Amino acid sequence: MKKMLNPRKGVALAMVMVFCIAILGLVTILVFNTRSHRGSHTYQHDASRALMAATAAMQLAIYKYRVLPSEYYKIHTLETLKNKGTADAAAVNALNTLKTAWMADFQSDNAGSPAAKIKAEIDQSTGGNHSFGVEEFSLVSKAAQGYTRDYLKIRAWGASGDTRKVLEELIEVRISD
Amino acid sequence: MPLSAREKISPPYCPSSRAGLSLVEILMALLILTIAVLPAIGAFSGYYGVATRQMEQEMALKLGEAVVNVLMTTNYSELKEGAIPALPLNIQTPSGSFSGTMSFAGGYASGTPVTIGKTKYIIGAEVKKIFLAQDITAPHNNALEFSWLSPDAPPPLPFGGGALPPPPPIATYSCFNDLICLKVTVDFGGAKPIELATFRADMAR
Numbered sequence: 510m511k512k513m514l515n516p517r518k519g520v521a522l523a524m525v526m527v528f529c530i531a532i533l534g535l536v537t538i539l540v541f542n543t544r545s546h547r548g549s550h551t552y553q554h555d556a557s558r559a560l561m562a563a564t565a566a567m568q569l570a571i572y573k574y575r576v577l578p579s580e581y582y583k584i585h586t587l588e589t590l591k592n593k594g595t596a597d598a599a600a601v602n603a604l605n606t607l608k609t610a611w612m613a614d615f616q617s618d619n620a621g622s623p624a625a626k627i628k629a630e631i632d633q634s635t636g637g638n639h640s641f642g643v644e645e646f647s648l649v650s651k652a653a654q655g656y657t658r659d660y661l662k663i664r665a666w667g668a669s670g671d672t673r674k675v676l677e678e679l680i681e682v683r684i685s686d
Numbered sequence: 687m688p689l690s691a692r693e694k695i696s697p698p699y700c701p702s703s704r705a706g707l708s709l710v711e712i713l714m715a716l717l718i719l720t721i722a723v724l725p726a727i728g729a730f731s732g733y734y735g736v737a738t739r740q741m742e743q744e745m746a747l748k749l750g751e752a753v754v755n756v757l758m759t760t761n762y763s764e765l766k767e768g769a770i771p772a773l774p775l776n777i778q779t780p781s782g783s784f785s786g787t788m789s790f791a792g793g794y795a796s797g798t799p800v801t802i803g804k805t806k807y808i809i810g811a812e813v814k815k816i817f818l819a820q821d822i823t824a825p826h827n828n829a830l831e832f833s834w835l836s837p838d839a840p841p842p843l844p845f846g847g848g849a850l851p852p853p854p855p856i857a858t859y860s861c862f863n864d865l866i867c868l869k870v871t872v873d874f875g876g877a878k879p880i881e882l883a884t885f886r887a888d889m890a891r
Contacts, residue, residue, distance in 0.1 A: 525715040529722035539729045557747045565885035572887035634869045634883040
């Protein structure tokens, strides 16, 4: 009879258990959050490395243009003809061949290319795995009052781990007639 | 029926007299709470450590990128030859502006330690030639070489077979510049220092 008249017996323990479950739930959430933050460590590092790799690709592309400008102007001339619709099949073939060869030097995945040697050096220096290349290399002209401004438009990419970064630069160039 | 004296004196049974907690219940509750709270404290401590390390790493990466940017704009010839006695470093940090120097000794440099909060960041740099300028009088294989293809593309295959694959390069252009790899290291007391490396070309032409 007395037992039945004691309805609060065990309530304290039950409440403590509820609190404990709530605390354990919070701890679980915290642990999972911490794990995801550990992943973002790697992401930050990879992002910086990818940016460095893209910078390397950009430097290589600008340097090649500086030492071999006439090679690029051959490509540019053929591309202009193609865009105007006055290029024949032979010119289009020549354009494709030259452009492929021009861009091949910038891709780190091409074995034997200058980019591959730079990649090997960067990988060795940092212990990471980089790759980089150039997506776009073109000459864009903008008509100003009485003259035309020419810009080299280069879009380079760099990757490290799962992170990829893209750099784009417009460099004013002066084309002598 | 008349009540006895004992029944008159003793208080009536009240169920609320058991509403309080017994010592055993309190001790058990404390024990269970301790078991639950201890891992929580550990988790908070771990979370704080991870957050702090993340901030330190982010700062180290920003410092590394800032130093790479400084090295990318420094005089190329002096940098390549390791002829810079001291390179000024002016870096904006959350703690304010930091002014220091990088002292070069040949291809290696060490910077003034940067202290942000309780963490000390030690910056180092290395300049290494990865391509050597081609020498006409004594040719070597360590120069940067660009390939060159004939502009005369191969003719397309008959019967609509498409174009042939591009031919192998028929010539190479060997560059007459030393080209360098820049490596920056930032040690912030973490398990592994931050290491960033990139390539710099000579744009003096």
